[in-house]
Amino acid sequence: MQACYDEGNPIIAFNCGFTDQMQEKEITSLAKQLQLSYNTLKRSKESCVQFHLVGMDSALETRLHPQGYENWKVHIDKGPYWDTFAGHDIVVLTPDAVEDLEAVEKDKVYVIGGLVDRTIAKNETFSQANRLDPAPAAGGSIVMRKLPVREYLPNVTLPVLNINTVVEILLAVLKKGSSAWSEVLESLVPQRKQLGAGEGRKARRLEHKRQKRNILYGAGDGADPIAKVSDTVWYAGNNVKPRDEENEDIGTKLLFGFQSDDSD
Structure with a gap:
């Protein structure tokens, strides 16, 4: 885990700057999903990924204490992701994006919005990213992509997923390659969402x-x-x-x- 913390790639960053829009139980749920995401990373033997919690505030920090997050091998960044990763190629994952994510690449930073599943706040992550310069002066780029859920699972009822599920999907596609999207999504998207x-x-x-x-x-x-x-x-x-x-x-x-x- 220390090697992944120091030099892992790609980088997966959780955008935790939405807690002011969530109820207490939703912030608690977010903390649990972050713990599940970290557990997924620890179980992944083939993929050495670097985790970041960006824009974290005291409300989320309080709810992460019972999860023992102080001992996690993750980076804690108080500032927003566009400052933290200035000069990097950033992929903001949002279900409201126009284009699908085609591949998971090691030289990218993947930003996952810290909004829990029950908080269907349409366009939140999209609107935030859309206000940014897609070609920042510091270099790098910022693009928005959505997981290709609709393409491979046309009957899915709601393409908004828990963040730990998104992490599982990214790690699986990173391991198996972009030809495995169908297999990965069928396996990891909850069955209740795959049914009409x-x-x-x-x-x-x-x-x-x-x-x-x-x-x-x-x-x-x-x-x-x-x-x-x-x-x-x-x-x-x-x-x-x-x-x-x-x-x-x-x-x-x-x-x-x-x-x-x-x-x-």
């Missing part, structure tokens, strides 16, 4: 019903035979006919508020 909106709601609802059934009755061959309703019964919302209607447990359906729902 209606499919996602149905999947969550059906999974919730199965979990409650298993908690109440247990699962497997030892479960109550009366309560062992076939999975097709629980998928009745998709108009699938039960295999054995005579053994359908009406009481169980009523207990869980089950009903056919074609609204999605």
Whole structure:
């Protein structure tokens, strides 16, 4: 880790200058995602990447203390990223960018906006970067790119990801190359976002019903035979006919508020 701290590349910088726009629970969530990102870096044996926390304030610092961030091998920069990395080629990752990120290159600085997943603040990172000179006097460049989520996962419901997921994606593409975008995104973008909106709601609802059934009755061959309703019964919302209607447990359906729902 010390070698990555000193000379790792590429540089991944977390832009932590948005805490004034977040609630306390969201800042806490950001701190947790930063910890997860750091853990991902520690587990990555093939990639030696340098991490920076830029623009960090006392609100975030307070919430990072329980995570033990003082012992992390990361750079803490109080100033904004455009000053910290003056003279570098900077790639600002924002879902509002026009162009897709095509490759992860070792000679670049990748800036990830420190806005948690539930804070859907449209154009925040884009607007901030858009005010900057794309060709600074100190040299280098500043461009905006988005992960090619829509290109490879056209059914994704919302292309805004947790920052630790973005880190996992960058490290995976760095390791496997730009030809692996499809494989990497399918593997790392949460399934709930890869489904269409209606499919996602149905999947969550059906999974919730199965979990409650298993908690109440247990699962497997030892479960109550009366309560062992076939999975097709629980998928009745998709108009699938039960295999054995005579053994359908009406009481169980009523207990869980089950009903056919074609609204999605």
